[in-house]
Amino acid sequence: MAARTGARTTTRRARVRRIRVTCLLVVIAVIAALGRQLPASSSSTAARPVHVRGSDPPRAPGKARAERRAAPGEAGGAVPRGTTVFDDGIPGVANLAPALRGALRRAATDAATDGVELVVDSGWRSPEYQERLLREAVRKYGSEAEAARWVATPTTSAHVSGDAVDIGPSAAAAWLSEHGARHGLCRVYANESWHFELRPEAVALGCPPMYADPTHDPRMQQ
Numbered sequence: 001m002a003a004r005t006g007a008r009t010t011t012r013r014a015r016v017r018r019i020r021v022t023c024l025l026v027v028i029a030v031i032a033a034l035g036r037q038l039p040a041s042s043s044s045t046a047a048r049p050v051h052v053r054g055s056d057p058p059r060a061p062g063k064a065r066a067e068r069r070a071a072p073g074e075a076g077g078a079v080p081r082g083t084t085v086f087d088d089g090i091p092g093v094a095n096l097a098p099a100l101r102g103a104l105r106r107a108a109t110d111a112a113t114d115g116v117e118l119v120v121d122s123g124w125r126s127p128e129y130q131e132r133l134l135r136e137a138v139r140k141y142g143s144e145a146e147a148a149r150w151v152a153t154p155t156t157s158a159h160v161s162g163d164a165v166d167i168g169p170s171a172a173a174a175w176l177s178e179h180g181a182r183h184g185l186c187r188v189y190a191n192e193s194w195h196f197e198l199r200p201e202a203v204a205l206g207c208p209p210m211y212a213d214p215t216h217d218p219r220m221q222q
Contacts, residue, residue: 084120095124104165184199
């Protein structure tokens with residue numbers, strides 16, 4: 001009698017376990033089906049804007065126009081990297097004063113024999129480009145007085161008149177600082193090792209003393 005009662009109890013427990021397992025599988029299946037129908041989360045990649053690799057995010061038309069106006073371009077005096085004093089197709093070189101341009105080319109030919117290439121980092125500039133550089137200098141240095149030590153106004157700048165050139169790299173500027181006098185080319189400001197102007201008398205007399213910076217140059221007081 002006891003054996004039959006134990007057998008029935010074991011069978012009932014087994015049936016209960018099977019029912020529980022079946023119910024659990026049904027619940028899992030229902031949850032999975034609902035999950036497939038739910039909308040994608042707002043934090044998922046599907047909800048984010050997609051940009052093509054290498055493209056720029058869209059810009060407001062007004063901002064794009066402002067950026068185009070701010071860019072000086074070669075016509076305003078910006079020079080491409082690697083420009084030399086022989087590149088007549090670049091306005092920053094072509095618009096230099098003829099006497100300065102000629103002296104630079106003679107100096108460049110002389111420098112080449114020493115394995116040095118004179119690169120024009122900046123030459124002639126339009127008044128608009130010079131004004132832009134001045135505004136940038138004020139933002140960089142924090143005041144007009146400090147900016148004046150590095151950038152002249154459009155009305156006083158020797159770059160705007162085509163009478164100044166910035167030479168790079170540093171080794172080329174150093175070469176020209178040492179040998180430029182025989183071509184009438186001189187550094188003008190002690191704080192600008194790259195800035196050169198034509199001083200024809202330097203061929204015989206050597207370069208005159210440099211100003212500490214442009215604020216000491218009487219021409220900048222006009």
